Amino acid sequence: MENLPSNLSEQIKNLIEKYPETENVFNQLIDLVDEGTLKEAKRVKISNEINFADYTVILQLPSLSVQSPFRSKSNLIFACPKSDTSKPILAIAKTNEKPQLILDKLNDENVLYAVILPIPEKKDFKNLAIFYKENMGGVHKNEPLLIQYNESLISESLKLILQKMTFPTYFQRQCSMLGFKLNLFTESKDFYVVAHKGSKEGFLYFLEDQILFGFKKPILLFEKSQIESINYSSVTRLTFSITLSYKEADKTAKIEFSMIDQAEFDKIDNYVKAKGFTDKSLTEELKAKSNMKNNETSGALREAALQIPGGEKIVGESNIEVQGDSDDEDVDGTYQFNGNESEDDGSPPNTDEETEEKGDDAKEDDLNQEAIKIDN
Structure with a gap:
C-alpha cells in the first residue's frame, strides 16, 4: 500500500478502519496490481546482458x-x-x-x-x-x-x-x-514475533545484528548500527507496541510496530538490553506525554498494569494519580509508559478525610467498580 499514491492509500486505510473485513480484499487487489507491474518489468532490458x-x-x-x-x-x-x-x-x-x-x-x-x-x-x-x-x-x-x-x-x-x-x-x-x-537463523539466539506496521500484519525478526520486518512489501531491514533507541508504548493487558528510532541518511527516523503479544515482552526486553539499545521509554520527553494522556487514570489501572510482565518497569506511581470516583465511562484500559519506578503495591492512597473515613468494604467496592470500568 506504501507504493500507492498518498491520497489513494489514505482513502483505503480509512475504509479498512471502518470495514476491517475489506483489508484482505484490498491486499489481493494490490497483489494483482504488482503482477501487472511485473508484466511491464519483463519488458525492461537488462543492460550488459550475460551469455x-x-x-x-x-x-x-x-x-x-x-x-x-x-x-x-x-x-x-x-x-x-x-x-x-x-x-x-x-x-x-x-x-x-x-x-x-x-x-x-x-x-x-x-x-x-x-x-x-x-x-x-x-x-x-x-x-x-x-x-x-x-x-x-x-x-x-x-x-x-x-x-x-x-x-x-x-x-x-x-x-x-x-x-x-x-x-x-x-x-x-x-x-x-x-x-x-x-x-x-539460529533458534537458540534469534526469534520472531507477530507484529503490525499500521494495518499490515507481518513478522518481526530479532536477529544477531539486525531487526527485520516482512514479508509483504516493503521488506524492512534495520542494522544494529542504525538503531539509536527502542521504546515501549501503548501497553495493554494483552499487547504493546515498540518504536524504533534509527539513522536514515542525515536524520533520525521512527517506525512503530504494534499489537505485539504481551507474552513476548520479556524476550524483546532481554534482547534490547543484551544488544545495548537505549530504552527511552522513561525519558522526560515521553514521561511528559504519558502524564498528559494518563492524568485521569485511576489507581485500579496501575494495579492492572502491574499484573503485566515487566509492568513494574514502565508504570510510575507519580504518573497515575488517584481521582476517586469517576463518571468517565470511556476508560479503555490502555496506558502508555510513565516515568518513575515505584515499589508500592498499586493501591490508591487516601486523598482526603472523607476517604479516610470509609470502611474496608467501601474501599474494596470502589476499587472493584473502577476495575470493572477499565475492563470494559
Whole structure:
C-alpha cells in the first residue's frame, strides 16, 4: 500500500478502519496490481546482458517462488565465469529465458545482508532474503530479493550431496564461494514475533545484528548500527507496541510496530538490553506525554498494569494519580509508559478525610467498580 499514491492509500486505510473485513480484499487487489507491474518489468532490458555459454553453472534450484522484487516461479542460478575477465553471478531466470535479475557484484560492499528465515505458518518452507545496493542494470528499483522455497523438497533432490550436511549449511558454503556471507537463523539466539506496521500484519525478526520486518512489501531491514533507541508504548493487558528510532541518511527516523503479544515482552526486553539499545521509554520527553494522556487514570489501572510482565518497569506511581470516583465511562484500559519506578503495591492512597473515613468494604467496592470500568 506504501507504493500507492498518498491520497489513494489514505482513502483505503480509512475504509479498512471502518470495514476491517475489506483489508484482505484490498491486499489481493494490490497483489494483482504488482503482477501487472511485473508484466511491464519483463519488458525492461537488462543492460550488459550475460551469455550463459561463458559461465559454468555450479548450482541451479528450479521453480522457486520469487516474492520480491517481482512475483514469479523461476530458477535460482549460481554461475562462475570460464575466464578471469568476468565475475561470479547470481541470476534469477526462467528455463530457456533471459534472466529477470542478475547480481554480479557478490561482495560485502554490495551484498548488505543475506539470511535464511523460517516462515512461522509453513513448517517446511523457508525464505531466502538478500539485501543489496544494486543489481546489474539497476532494474526493479534495486528492491531486495526474497525467495520462498520448500526445504524438504530441495533436500530430497540434493540428497546425494547432502549426506554429511544440511541444505542450509551447503547453501551457505556455495554463497561463500561466490563471495558473500549467508546468515542462518539460529533458534537458540534469534526469534520472531507477530507484529503490525499500521494495518499490515507481518513478522518481526530479532536477529544477531539486525531487526527485520516482512514479508509483504516493503521488506524492512534495520542494522544494529542504525538503531539509536527502542521504546515501549501503548501497553495493554494483552499487547504493546515498540518504536524504533534509527539513522536514515542525515536524520533520525521512527517506525512503530504494534499489537505485539504481551507474552513476548520479556524476550524483546532481554534482547534490547543484551544488544545495548537505549530504552527511552522513561525519558522526560515521553514521561511528559504519558502524564498528559494518563492524568485521569485511576489507581485500579496501575494495579492492572502491574499484573503485566515487566509492568513494574514502565508504570510510575507519580504518573497515575488517584481521582476517586469517576463518571468517565470511556476508560479503555490502555496506558502508555510513565516515568518513575515505584515499589508500592498499586493501591490508591487516601486523598482526603472523607476517604479516610470509609470502611474496608467501601474501599474494596470502589476499587472493584473502577476495575470493572477499565475492563470494559
